[in-house]
Amino acid sequence: MPIINVKMTHEDGGATKEQKELLAKKLTQAFSEIFNRGEKSTVVVIEEVNTDNYAIGGETITNIRKNKA
Amino acid sequence: MPIINVKMTHEDGGATKEQKELLAKKLTQAFSEIFNRGEKSTVVVIEEVNTDNYAIGGETITNIRKNKA
Amino acid sequence: MPIINVKMTHEDGGATKEQKELLAKKLTQAFSEIFNRGEKSTVVVIEEVNTDNYAIGGETITNIRKNKA
Amino acid sequence: MPIINVKMTHEDGGATKEQKELLAKKLTQAFSEIFNRGEKSTVVVIEEVNTDNYAIGGETITNIRKNKA
Amino acid sequence: MPIINVKMTHEDGGATKEQKELLAKKLTQAFSEIFNRGEKSTVVVIEEVNTDNYAIGGETITNIRKNKA
Amino acid sequence: MPIINVKMTHEDGGATKEQKELLAKKLTQAFSEIFNRGEKSTVVVIEEVNTDNYAIGGETITNIRKNKA
Numbered sequence: 001m002p003i004i005n006v007k008m009t010h011e012d013g014g015a016t017k018e019q020k021e022l023l024a025k026k027l028t029q030a031f032s033e034i035f036n037r038g039e040k041s042t043v044v045v046i047e048e049v050n051t052d053n054y055a056i057g058g059e060t061i062t063n064i065r066k067n068k069a
Numbered sequence: 070m071p072i073i074n075v076k077m078t079h080e081d082g083g084a085t086k087e088q089k090e091l092l093a094k095k096l097t098q099a100f101s102e103i104f105n106r107g108e109k110s111t112v113v114v115i116e117e118v119n120t121d122n123y124a125i126g127g128e129t130i131t132n133i134r135k136n137k138a
Numbered sequence: 139m140p141i142i143n144v145k146m147t148h149e150d151g152g153a154t155k156e157q158k159e160l161l162a163k164k165l166t167q168a169f170s171e172i173f174n175r176g177e178k179s180t181v182v183v184i185e186e187v188n189t190d191n192y193a194i195g196g197e198t199i200t201n202i203r204k205n206k207a
Numbered sequence: 208m209p210i211i212n213v214k215m216t217h218e219d220g221g222a223t224k225e226q227k228e229l230l231a232k233k234l235t236q237a238f239s240e241i242f243n244r245g246e247k248s249t250v251v252v253i254e255e256v257n258t259d260n261y262a263i264g265g266e267t268i269t270n271i272r273k274n275k276a
Numbered sequence: 277m278p279i280i281n282v283k284m285t286h287e288d289g290g291a292t293k294e295q296k297e298l299l300a301k302k303l304t305q306a307f308s309e310i311f312n313r314g315e316k317s318t319v320v321v322i323e324e325v326n327t328d329n330y331a332i333g334g335e336t337i338t339n340i341r342k343n344k345a
Numbered sequence: 346m347p348i349i350n351v352k353m354t355h356e357d358g359g360a361t362k363e364q365k366e367l368l369a370k371k372l373t374q375a376f377s378e379i380f381n382r383g384e385k386s387t388v389v390v391i392e393e394v395n396t397d398n399y400a401i402g403g404e405t406i407t408n409i410r411k412n413k414a
């Protein structure tokens with residue numbers, strides 16, 4: 001029962017339901033193929049975080065995106 | 070000052086204020102009775118996660134609930 | 139399938155196996171009694187952290203314990 | 208590429224964009240000055256949590272604030 | 277720069293270096309194929325947890341494994 | 346009572362006790378200067394992670410370091 005937690009920025013309206021379904025499926029597959037367990041029990045939790053609340057190198061993603069535009 | 074983090078699905082309108090108060094109290098009690106510390110200092114953080122963002126065995130809870138219905 | 143994560147300091151030789159069994163049992167009970175779910179599926183993860191790596195108010199627990207002694 | 212995760216209560220309308228920019232900058236600076244790395248790569252994620260979902264010593268922050276008022 | 281955190285039990289001597297390399301590669305690929313970003317920036321952190329410190333349904337994995345044997 | 350969690354690679358013998366004391370102090374200061382709270386209550390937890398268990402862009406830090414050498 002591995003736990004896979006994904007933190008990602010919420011951008012362009014956010015991840016779609018289909019993308020999240022696919023992500024959960026693919027991450028679970030990757031884990032279970034490598035370790036031969038977890039196929040039915042892996043838990044995936046996806047957290048989408050506002051770009052104001054996510055920073056790299058001291059700059060928020062909001063500002064990084066703005067400066068690139 | 071133990072930290073207890075709870076991740077749970079947001080279902081049926083979400084956990085009520087009373088349920089969350091009770092959960093914080095009970096988790097803190099459980100910890101402090103076992104370890105004889107943390108009675109006043111345990112931090113409990115409750116995160117409610119959309120069922121589209123929570124999956125088991127590669128299936129989102131949204132879909133698991135739908136298939137059971 | 140709620141996830142309960144506990145971070146606690148590793149002190150006095152650490153939590154015993156029995157304490158950890160009891161903690162997992164009690165936290166799971168508390169959750170499932172309040173929400174009527176999770177009795178069989180709650181995941182509890184206990185992380186014991188060195189007192190050099192855990193601080194309150196800018197002081198490590200190692201130093202807080204020393205200053206109290 | 209250190210990861211610094213901040214969990215804080217959402218109070219008084221929440222942290223402003225400017226406060227979050229400053230927090231990301233200062234935490235990154237602190238880390239990189241001490242360890243001589245991470246200046247450009249430190250990731251900061253800020254999570255603001257409802258005061259109903261955050262408790263100390265078994266009491267939610269909502270109730271602690273109310274009892275003090 | 278998504279962050280993917282994996283918590284898994286430490287069993288049978290633990291995950292090998294090769295398994296962890298593969299896991300990091302596969303999880304990153306899965307994410308970047310679905311979202312068209314993160315190929316070079318996804319961070320994967322793998323935490324292996326003692327089976328005494330990991331429980332499901334109130335039973336530690338140590339005991340679950342023992343009862344099955 | 347904000348919680349600041351730091352995940353960093355364990356390199357060159359690991360962070361020293363003094364570095365961790367300083368990090369806890371500086372992160373707490375940064376938070377409390379910006380938000381005018383948390384000076385005495387901020388919790389800092391530092392997790393040092395093996396470079397085999399930490400990856401960027403699908404490559405473990407162990408391999409990134411090796412390829413640079």
